[in-house]
Amino acid sequence: MLERVAVTAHEAADRTFREEGPRLWRALLAFTADPELASDAMAEAYAQLLGRGSAVEAHDRWVWKAAFRIAAGELHDRRRRASSTTGALGSYEMPEPAFDLIDALGRLSPNQRAVAVLRLYVDLPTREVAHILGIGQATVRVHLSQARRRLRELLEGTDG
């Protein structure tokens, strides 16, 4: 019985990975501007998900929350170390409009950036964004409002 539960949990994680993986990775890339960090955060989130087995019920919600928290933690540590992600994106090939967007996102505060990615790219409802980031819904809306305004300024004049 226990083995069956474990298999089921693994299957659910596997399904989440196949269905959500690419979008999660791109969202993490937009949030971190660092392909390596996006991959690390995603791998760590799935590793923790698999490690928890059946203890996690909503796999997709859990893995989004874990991945963004892990990535945010690493970005926080980098700022403390005064190291920068600048240049981490440069060697990764991508269309220019995507590069411009990620560059503009990098000029926002971390939570503005995360909210913008989760609302405008992933299209999650405000309640879900608040759950993932661990902040209130009202605060999500403040961040989104400021991010929209700032992004419009920053992206004005770029192609797209």
Add this chain to the structure above:
Amino acid sequence: MDDLRERFRVLDDVDVPHPLPLGREGRLRVPDRPAPHPRRVATIAVALVATLASLVILVRAFRAAQPEEKIDVATTLSVNPGVPVPVGGVPNALAVGAGGVWVSALPTADGDVRHLTRLDPVSGEVAARIEVPALPMWEVGGGGLLALPNGVWVTGSVDRAEGAGCCGDAIVFRVDPATNEVAEEIDLGPGSGADLWIDETGVWVLVFDEGPEPGISVARLDPVSFDEVARIPLPTDWAKQVFASDGSIWVHGNREGASDRVVPDVLFQIDPATNRYVGKVDLPSEEFSLAVDGTSIWQRAPDGVIRVEPAGTLTRVALDGMEEFCCSHIASDGAGGLWVIARDQDPGRFRVVHVTAGGEIDDSAEVRVPGAVLESVTIAFDPEHQTIWLAQYEDTVTPLRLVRV
């Protein structure tokens, strides 16, 4: 679909690597936990040594507590940044009064204990860290924290008992500055407390209701018994601030029909004599920062600040050159005027401007604040010690000592 959502679609064109090892059948398999990266191990070792070595330097630096770098002194105003004070977590609200500077800082990890930090207004040293049941909910812009002679008042939300359903309960509590302990605690039912105002007419709490009928309301508590005597629903889906002015209670919030957006260009008016919502006043700006002191209302605008009289008179003050700056914050000076602080694109450089009650700029200075690398989230002004307290996004607050000659 709006234009920004359309812009984000370009991310779908970014090639995705295979970030996780896949099994032979294309299934997810448990990855081996990576060994600590050699660079990380080396970093930790170096950090340990550096930490020990720097402790002596840090202690000496803090003992010296010399005013730090100062640039560009204006004609009459000099701004001396003090040593940034670590408070832990993410500072989100500041209040000055009741014998201290009171700082709310949101915990950075689930399960962390919530603390209110009391700073000495002169030395900036931590005088107390007080465990509290809740903290203000806003991450930027302050609010939810008042320091008055009878105590420090906080509103926020507390988790409900396990099995009592989702979400939390809105709460108001008072910290006694004589004992640094929570003295009163009032539960306002399902929801979150967003802001509060206290005067002789009552304790007015702005609440995001999450009960059977979700919405925005103001709870009025008796100022002596703290019993809830009225709950006044408002026609908005988002609001930031509650305050008194000119005999009315006002709530700064979203216009109706703003959907998912924050467009706070309305003041909703409550008549304290009837406990009813009686009308609204359109604001000239959508900026969500208001500075109020019971006699004046100032709103930030993209190109300056505006003094608002609910009767309709507006005093606009353009802040030339401020467009080069961003992320400004405003705080009442306690005499009807205003302090404005704005961050430059150059990290760490700020402009400090004083606007008189009549709308004249009488002082201005630029200052470089050491360690200010990101954004400030809110400010508070201490008229007694002529200090602007600046909460940084990360984990510090910094006093800016003002000298006007």
